[in-house]
Amino acid sequence: MISSSGRSEIRAAIVLLAIAALAVAGAVTVMTRTTTAQAAAGRLVAAGPVEDDGADCPLPGSGSSPATSRLPDPFRKADGTRITTKSDWRCRRAEIKELAERTVYGQKPIKPASVTGTVSTTGITVNVTDQGRSASFSASVQLPSGSGPFPAVIVLGGLGADTSTIRASGAAIINYDPLAVGREGTQRNNKQGAFYSVYGSSSSTGLLAAWAWGASRIIDVIEQSGGNVLKADAMGVTGCSRYGKGAFVTGAFDQRIALTMPIESGSGGLPILRGIPGESGAQPLSSAYGEQPWLGDAFGPFTGNPNTLPVDTHETVAMIAPRGLFVMDNPHIDWLAARSGSVAALAGAEVYKALGAGDNITYWSDVQDGSHCAVRSEWRTPLQQNIQKFLLKSGNAPGAFRISSRKAGNLAEWRDWQTPTLSDGPTTPPTDPPTDPPTDPPTGGCSASVSVNQWTGGFLATVRVTAGSSPVNGWTVTVPLPSGAGVTSAWNANRSGNTGTVQFTNVSFNGSIAPGQSTEFGFQGTGTGTGMTPTCSAR
Template structure:
């Protein structure tokens, strides 16, 4: 997929497409209601969640000392792999376990999907000025250089946070600068050139690591951004702040921004746009999404992905990893994924599933407010500057780069390309302890007692109902309302005895109807509607809870759910 804008050339994605403008109903503006998500500024400007989990790391990879055993032979799995399961089969149980779990995830991502991203070279030097950055690299007797231009924000004094824009296509640069961040315009093709065969890759990365390197262009581009951050770190911080860096890109450069943010933990805010196949959409979903760019096409169009991925273009179920785990590699740092549901080729449905599944990791880490997803846009032009994204872009820059905001994460999924996470997972989201724990010596033999949860939701606008009666169940509802529609999240809580099944009934207001639901079976769409458990969330331990949700048209105010055991 190519992106061209600002030059009078029509944007292209390689296929004919419907360019009609359609007003899309949003699925949700979702945000977690979890404690311990307030950001503060710690020493060295490193933002941390209230539970002490680092949001931005002072190092590129803080898991280099973690054991990463060979994954061995894996069996085919049509569902998304469990992001909480270690390579030895056990599951993590504490937030502190995530550091090494991310390291194991990174190993899988490099081995099967992207190729290796080498650590910092032996020598990195360069300069930072008000208008440019130069990068010089030397490693094992080989050298390479490249540069990037700088535009400082329209106001304020330095040092400034900055957003690296890949290839000139990304989030609106005028909005970035007016929000208070500098723009670093980075040409990734100088580091990893397109139009080359896999056995003769070119650019600064391959000048250092060899033209036959099995690492794809996305890793090469990410490596280049990391070297830019190295130079900013060495510059003394008078102009730009190395601890307040964002990255963005659209189309092929959206793929690059996604991988860049996943692989460098110094990046505070990652903003991929319309990244399509080889970007954020789950690999397992692309073959079944009508009109989406096939994996074989994405692999063959350019050497974006690592050479090893070629063995999985026809059988992604054999991959021991998927892109929801690349999303999880960004956690708990800021992530804003922006998608276009009007162009089938971009696989926005599969991308929404990746975001929803990755949000479960954010939620488990107590950082659910740090991830946003937005595909509810009216204009279908590829890589356009969209008015719908202006406010969330500003809010994310304020929160993650300036440390002056506290906005919650937002999920606005277009009904045209709304994925259903329950169709793709057979794992439950654990409740992770705040402190370190000793991992089990053998894989768990029974499923976790904590029931699965839904994607992040907004704080309740109506008070919860009374506590559960003994031996029964109760239900409370939270509603996020916007003009013409709403999303409701319903929490089912067991009483003094465990539940083996449940059903929740509520009467919708006049004119309201259900258009979509998740984590529940539904009977009816208007008036009195009954929701009952699905196979994986019917068993609820005494005093524990599970959640389901639904999207509706009209108003969702005034609903009173009643719960009964089945």
């Protein structure tokens, strides 16, 4: 492991890249050579997208955060102020990354001093040397039809999105065995695999971060190969179940990955950690921590009280923004905590929206019942669209939220922060944090606004109810639905009717709103939801 002080010095260092490439027997052999200064820096930065573009940002340090049952504000920096520009997100993401490493996943080391390997039409080899230790592993390659170079999707453990659809869409498959990098079935003080051969069997880094490190080293080799077979700037990652956890972390911690596709990841993956204890039938955090050393050793004390965590998985979602994210979830198996998963996606999507990239995230749990990690027909079209958009760069289909009514989470129950409007350029930071919501509330009564995620044949609406200058002790929101639209489910509100003009009234816990404050409810429907103009009346 690298100490915190060592990381600071590394991040401040100036680094160079030297690549030598040879084409031998149909394969591209690559080797990175470092000077003494580069070896000391330990970090090589390639042209174009980099693994971590916030490596030079100041870190939050080891200070504690107050315990809260609500999701931490992803827009609030360690110094207590909120970000105000889109460019501020780069270093805010770096803060989240550091906190997540320290408390949830363990540290994912920066690029090793030396990475060598080969890329061919059938396989990839990876050789790593760092801190005087070496390790090797490999992955197989399956190309689509046509002529390359091809975009590629790294599939963890042979379980992930439908590989036949991926290849038919024009992307290659990289079959990566993460157990060669971090084995399961080991004790935390005796971890095994290529990662731990380099960084020590007693490393506090969990398997998910180790697997992510291995995927990044595969990308290093592809990146250095010259792109004759595979395109390093058009990489995706996918996995299901435990490998869904790994795919989620891999995409969050390597910004060279253009499309992240976790499937049915369950506890320790996408679902918010704060929500799992209250979700009936979900795998407990203590079980996810104890079953395998997936999570970092430091997460142990938080299994009984995740409210004390300074981060949560909605911020892991946010680390992927504004890159492509397609989450596939299963609401029919309680163990997978899909309700908490939907909350993580909804909260992380707020960062996507603030960055002007709301169309780059899709969450889809509205599927028929089926076995765990099954290939599902409902996901085929969005899978094709995401590959076209983010890997082939030839499509522009918007993202969608298709949340099953069986496991529909409610973001309003989990946050006490609002999404800021981020400006495009740098501004002078305000003396005090901006006040939410950014617009003035009505002078009296209440107002309602709606945001809609639309997809072919259906939509998801989130309605925000805001009190004016006086407190509200009950409210009714009237929503005229477009012609042909119908409501199929609603949460955090009672409803009257399903078509035409529908009225929603508060439930017991969200009828009282203080002056200037807001609450939210949501509903899912069929047809078109765009163009709705809700009105609010207070009681």
